Amino acid sequence: MSAERQPPVLEGVRIADFSWIGAGSYATKLLADLGAEVIKIESSVYPDLLRTSRPFKDGVPGVNRSGYFADRNASKRSITINMKSERGRELAKALIVKSDVVCNNFAPGVMDRWGVGYETVSALKPDLIFISMSMQGATGPEKDYIGYGMTMTALAGLQHLTGLPERLPVGTGTNYPDHIPNPCHAAFAIVAALIHRRRTGRGQFIDLAQTEPTVAMLGPAVLDYSVNGRNQTRTGNAHPVFAPHGVYPCAGEDRWIAICVENDAQWQALVEALGGAPSLSEARWRTADGRRREREALDKLIAGHARSHEAGDLMKRLQARGVPAGAVLDAPGVLRDEQLVHRGHWRRLDHPEMGVTTYNRQPFQLSASEVGPTRRAPLLGEHTEEICTTLLGLSPAEVRELKEAGVLV
């Protein structure tokens, strides 16, 4: 890769970040890791729920001890402002006017009630980009309904399509929309709006209903119904065309390997990797049709053979023969996975209360610019004085007074 270095790609972009908990915080985290200056506006009066969410360093709770919070908020600076106070709202407004982007993921109306809604602040700064990421959007009959990532996976169709057909839908087992679909769509829209602003001088309002990017991840299933009238349901790990396509037990407790065979040559390679057992060499398995027709019997057969192999070893044996295979990694597994380690995916940053802990790096590298996180998660209100004195024109004495008055808390 190139040795000609450039500054981070979003250097010079300032974001007033009112987001908390899930999708909003990860959207701004992405932009912070790309070089934007993200100022997290929070309050000790009602801390970000992730600050009080497990896991905590050594299992000891504390607003500066959550690993979940840290991973989502590294690279940002933190200012505490009590938005219930008039003076606090004024200071927040002053901060917005000095920013390029405002982000929040509150229910519709919260920013307006604080006097920092789009109408108000865009009148003060017309080229502002203002994104609201509520659960179901700023308009419509269910805009005020509440939910989280997990309920969203249900409402937006992902749960129904994931799991075994005869059992309860399961989804990903996580609040998936909070982690990838919503933060990535939001970050993309924000930077696209920045590009437009540079070309035209105009800002704008972005209404992101968190259900909508989630449904966008299911395009082919929506089309299968709207065009063919087929209402798809969950099918476990089965693939409509390829067999075997599944997850098979390996040696050890709760160890598994994922294997996909996409053509007859890969099938032959799989048989060879599993030791060429006669039961796998039967003619009925040699064609895609045959394998698909009796996929359940085939899955049982492969499971019986895979069981005697260590998952990582079997993956390498299969990969050496060109068969798509991957060990199913748990948390300790991803932390020591040789590829993730080689790529430098896990970044270790030193924090005053948590010590050295592990953060995700963004899942991409740029040849000429640094990608974060490079700065550990902020302590609650760590940068209040710094931000007030450099951006808001307050003196250290005024900051102290406002803290005592319950404004900058």
Next chain:
Amino acid sequence: MSDARALAGVRVVELASTLTSYCGKLFADLGAEVVLVEPPEGSPERREGPFIDDRPDPEGSLTFAYFNCGKKSVTLDVGHAAGADSARRLIGGADLFLEGTPPGTLAASGLDYASLKRLNPRLVYTSITAFGQDGSYARFAYSDLTLLALGGLLYLGGYTDSPPLRVYGNQALQSASLFGAVASVSALYAAAARGVGQHVDVSAQECVALALENSVQMYELEGTVRRRFGGEQRQAGTGVFPTQDGYVCLMAAGIASNRFWRNTVQWLCAEGVPGAQALNDPEWSDLDYLNTAEAKRRFGEIFLPYSRSKTSAYLYETGQRHRLPICPVCSPAELLANRQLNARGYFVQALHAATGRQLTLPGAPYRLSVTPWALQGGPPRLGEHNGEILSRLGGAPRATANAQGGA
């Protein structure tokens, strides 16, 4: 240049692949010109189902249709000198190149970053691959399922008594496209000002790892390995519950606190659910108690007879009226009938030129007030834009263009 589209004037060339297609779509739908370079036999996505009327025709793939609406299709065989030359000239005039080939593959065609940078220093060159450009897995065979496995998300999905189960819909591939889009648009923002581009190297495995929630930190900080819990309550009152006509998803306590528990109890009492009063007892305000098997069993005994006697829609309405995070588990048919999505005009139509049909598909994932999201058209037919795009390449010998599949 149009002010109505956020990315008007941005020129993107995408070498067709399942790793790049959603990334290209995001650019196209905000107004960039996206030229999809397909091999003469068509993008691999054209062979993925479902198909219109279930006929496996390369012009009938609904997967291709969804991910490629509004792009311009050009057929070029980049494995041959003339095709590679056309591609080089196309990318020479582009702002962004998207590719998803195994690392090292494109050097033989002179379509690697080092070669294209000499031709076009402003170019942002984005490689979206399974494992990134380097490392011992870089040339591993992969599929969506194996990427979910190696990224760690697969382990968290499924039932306590089942093998890990895959999330629907090529989420590993789409996640790689999404992160690729964010990195690319940000690199473009810089390149436009600096006059110098760079190489963006996206790893799908790493993208999946970003979806692990707090599980890496749970292990590191508290020594707990998170496992799959599907089919059971995650804590008392949190999970999927059967109804008269389907399922609802309920988070009776909320997240990281039990701020909604009181609302849940008020709701169930207002509905006259037998035994609901007992949920007011003090132990239910203890988060640790909610995590016990006893709490889950007791909640189920009270709630399940009620939920089974009501429709999902009824539970959604009455639960939300009591300010609870509850919603129905929706099938694709129910999504298309969803009143909120329809009130917002979420689903849009696109003309499928090959069959003349109007397709109904998911629309704007975000609403930009000044530069609205909009499809630029339906899915292109294979090579539909050969004439328009290849004639633009100054000095392109016509015969070469035609030999590469010019329409």
